[in-house]
Amino acid sequence: MARETTRNRKLVFTVIGWTIGLTLFFPILWTIITSFKTEGEAIASPPSFVFFQWTLENYFEVQTRSDYFKHAMNSVIISLGSTGLGLLVAIPAAWAMAFSPTKHTKNVLMWMLSTKMLPPVGVLVPIFLIFRDFGLLDTRTGLVAVLMLMNLPIIVWMLYTYFKEIPGEILEAARMDGATLGKEIVYILAPMAVPGIASTLLLNIILAWNEAFWTLNLTAADAAPLSAFIASYSSPEGLFWAKLSAASTMAIAPILVMGWFSQKQLVRGLTFGAVK
């Protein structure tokens, strides 16, 4: 009897769970399906879900018409560049805070966090003017710098919470055994720190890839990454749904896969370690 009820219960939850899951995923699924339609079929009513002439032409058209790969490359360079530079600066900082904390460490961390609370629009005017005067508008260099600074607090915080979990006694033991700082880093800390650094890298690539405030305001035709480039499809003359869908599918697919792999780290990173 009891087993029967558990089974029924499980069945009910399976139905509810899948219904809700598919409903929430539907806009993404619909985008993927539409990307394989012709423009005519994309706006057809009633819409067809499976039985239409599947085509890859949109994926080619997007490239020939709008130089999609240039913008995709911009996205890659900007998200990898800003994350890489951020890690370069943040790893030593987080390291020092985790392993040689002083009475100021906590305040420094809290202050870094507070810079993240600044609404970007509050500094839009000065950043725009600085970019204009230094010729940084619509350049990848400028965006790499801004996104790196914007995400630096999150990078430091994430790394700090990971480094904190590396037991300090191991370091002391190594020092007792006469390990130099270099050896300490290469043989003991690096292997233990790599997973944390990898998660930080992943989450920050996702954040930088999807960032749309600064990319929309600081770029135009040249340096626009996908998050800004896709917005050009919002103009009335740009109503090509199948092509919009193809461009969108390509823009979100890599990040979706990364996101699925990093769901655990996501919680830690976005809550600054407050929920683990």
Place this chain on the structure above:
Amino acid sequence: MATMHTQNTARLMMSPAVLMLLVWMVVPLGMTLYFSFLRYNLLMPGMEHFTGFGNYEFFLSDPAFFEALANTLLLVGGVLLVTVVGGTFLAILINQPFWGQGIVRLLVIAPFFVMPTVSALVWKNMLMHPVNGLFAWIAHGFGLDPVDWLAVLPLFSITMIVAWGWLPFATLIILTALQSLDQEQQEAAEMDGAGIVSIFTYITLPHLSRALTVVVLIETIFLLSIFAEIYVTTSGGPGTASTNISFLIYAEALLKYDVGSAAAGGVVAIILANIVAIFLIRMIGKNLEA
């Protein structure tokens, strides 16, 4: 001696990050403050002059400001309502054992990874379009007139789009918290004959309170700055019906080139965000000590 040495090294290791963030914070913030007291329009270069609190008077007495403020609060409140209630429900659901749980979990969190410009365009065109959109087709199926969502209910529509993207965030965090819930306690309550509702009210909810607070605070910080979704779907319209503070400042600065009043607006936005930030930082700080 050794500690002195390590402390100096530590300081050296921290300095690039600290200095960069300091410059990143102080310079633009200082400039925003400075500009906010200037009469300064990019179309009239060389004409800038000190105007005291003139920009603030102008910005704060603009009826558009109050509408934007109201829209900002409605947008933040609406998204919070949907994501916190929906997220709690979804997290509890996903936490139950069922077939394909892992896959459903992936489906539910997927929207969070869709860049805001893409989600806004997909919703605007392929779902909410009054003629060819899927919602219009569904409405026809029920014999109803299709709704021109973004023209008639712009703020509500944007709230839905944004909530769709943030629901996974709330769900994930609440789910993480749920998984640390003591199963035995729950089973004991069940044995004692507690119903689902009382288990939820007296065991689950108190356990989740911390995660829920974190969700509310962090979402508020991000939602106060919603921009791309509005930029892509309605451009703040019709009129100013879907303009929030972020979009209003953007319009002052980059559409009207009025640096002075945009800067004053920026200061107002910073003050608003800080009201929330203080609570959040305090909470995270407490966690740091524990």
